[in-house]
Amino acid sequence: MQPTFNGFPRTNGRFGIRNHVLVLSTVALTNRLAELIAAAVPESLPVLGEFMRGLRGPDAGVQQTVLDGIVRHANVGGALLLAHDEVAAEALRARYAELGKPLAVQAFMDANGIQDAIERGRHALQQVYRQTEQVSRVQAPLGALTVALECGGSDATSGLCANPTIGRFVDRLIAAGGSAIVSETAEFIGAEHVIRARAETDAIAEAILARLAAREDMMKADGADYRGVNPTAENIAAGLTTLVEKSMGAVAKTGSTPFRGCLGFAESPATTGLHFMDTPFFSPMSITGMVAAGAQLTLFGIGVFNPSGNPLAPTLKVCGNPHTVEVWNDAVDLDVSALVRGETDLEQTGLRLGEMVIAVAGGVRTKTERWREGQVMFPKTTAPL
Amino acid sequence: MNAPLQGRTHIRLSDADNVTTLLDDGIDADVLADGTAIDVGIPFGHKVAIRAIAAGETVRKYGVVIGTATQPIRLGEHVHVHNCR
Numbered sequence: 372m373q374p375t376f377n378g379f380p381r382t383n384g385r386f387g388i389r390n391h392v393l394v395l396s397t398v399a400l401t402n403r404l405a406e407l408i409a410a411a412v413p414e415s416l417p418v419l420g421e422f423m424r425g426l427r428g429p430d431a432g433v434q435q436t437v438l439d440g441i442v443r444h445a446n447v448g449g450a451l452l453l454a455h456d457e458v459a460a461e462a463l464r465a466r467y468a469e470l471g472k473p474l475a476v477q478a479f480m481d482a483n484g485i486q487d488a489i490e491r492g493r494h495a496l497q498q499v500y501r502q503t504e505q506v507s508r509v510q511a512p513l514g515a516l517t518v519a520l521e522c523g524g525s526d527a528t529s530g531l532c533a534n535p536t537i538g539r540f541v542d543r544l545i546a547a548g549g550s551a552i553v554s555e556t557a558e559f560i561g562a563e564h565v566i567r568a569r570a571e572t573d574a575i576a577e578a579i580l581a582r583l584a585a586r587e588d589m590m591k592a593d594g595a596d597y598r599g600v601n602p603t604a605e606n607i608a609a610g611l612t613t614l615v616e617k618s619m620g621a622v623a624k625t626g627s628t629p630f631r632g633c634l635g636f637a638e639s640p641a642t643t644g645l646h647f648m649d650t651p652f653f654s655p656m657s658i659t660g661m662v663a664a665g666a667q668l669t670l671f672g673i674g675v676f677n678p679s680g681n682p683l684a685p686t687l688k689v690c691g692n693p694h695t696v697e698v699w700n701d702a703v704d705l706d707v708s709a710l711v712r713g714e715t716d717l718e719q720t721g722l723r724l725g726e727m728v729i730a731v732a733g734g735v736r737t738k739t740e741r742w743r744e745g746q747v748m749f750p751k752t753t754a755p756l
Numbered sequence: 757m758n759a760p761l762q763g764r765t766h767i768r769l770s771d772a773d774n775v776t777t778l779l780d781d782g783i784d785a786d787v788l789a790d791g792t793a794i795d796v797g798i799p800f801g802h803k804v805a806i807r808a809i810a811a812g813e814t815v816r817k818y819g820v821v822i823g824t825a826t827q828p829i830r831l832g833e834h835v836h837v838h839n840c841r
Contacts (some may be wrong), residue, residue, distance in 0.1 A: 480839060527777055527801025530818060609775070610801035612840050616822035676789045701774055706835075711779045713789065 440663030514548025526674030530620020532691020539721025770819030
């Protein structure tokens, strides 16, 4: 029997693991208003980005893709979208007219002062909330999940405990018809042989390797020789001897299935299975890319503690470092440090993670959610106008 | 009297690996938890050879080749940038 979770059915056939009612500030000019409105409706979730005007070339497209990804996200039941003016508001209404979820769009400049803007927003948000509440959880196949794979604060336990635990679960998820996205392009430098061996086609391998080469060229342009300085002095002190050893620790979280796609920032996968996404290495940014692409949940392997997450999608933190799990007990979700003590094995921790994913997908909040931790940010390649 | 030193905790993910990673701070111990004799003083997160490794032979961790021995490495010896790259 295939495993299932209880999720919110969406009109596009996907399943949300949360039924968020967003107050989404679509331009940073309305960020404070979004906070004020959300504070008046405690069930809502404010999502503030750094959405701006004056972006050029592909940057404007990336910003639009991220915004679309948030509004369309399966974890979003409904939303109040804040725009600066009526022209922008009308464009948003047109863009999302056929979305099939409760939405309201409000133009800041339509209000008569800030207090009036808050009152109008609160009223619209309460209506959205009442409509959003109509949806109930139903049984959904595990394969309806897309997970984002992340690691940070990596130490010697990461590549041996947390990341391979995530890898074991990812293999099981993909066997059940699910999907996973891994990002942080620079982390794959030194693991090119893995990309070649595991890409489903030569074209996918070449596409991913081209993204790696482009990042390495960026470093060279800055006068940095990535291969020359990695592993870093800090990594060497921690016991990492070679770049391959370092990169393989991060790759362990991808499991063992083939790479079926190479995605641009925030680009949704066209198929199920494992996908590579080209992103910067800064976690809040790479997670934004994977969540905007549709991931409902992030699996985050840590060694020493690493904060960050995303407001839309729960972040589940897995840690194998006995010291970290003790000190950061209020921020780590799954303690796999029994691996270090030889009291369990990866088969067992992988199964335990699977149980926890199903519980979290069904509504159990992660530590990151309880702290309301999370950022929305995306890369820019060119100075704005 | 000091308590007897315990064998060190370590993880090896594949039977093909010729090193294991020490994951405790008991650097004064000279034996792994399974009884294998090792050098003292190897820090948390560092690797130790669990077989003799010849110069030029590959070093394997997580079931993959992570480097090559630049000199002969004894069973129980610290494996790091001084003898592997």
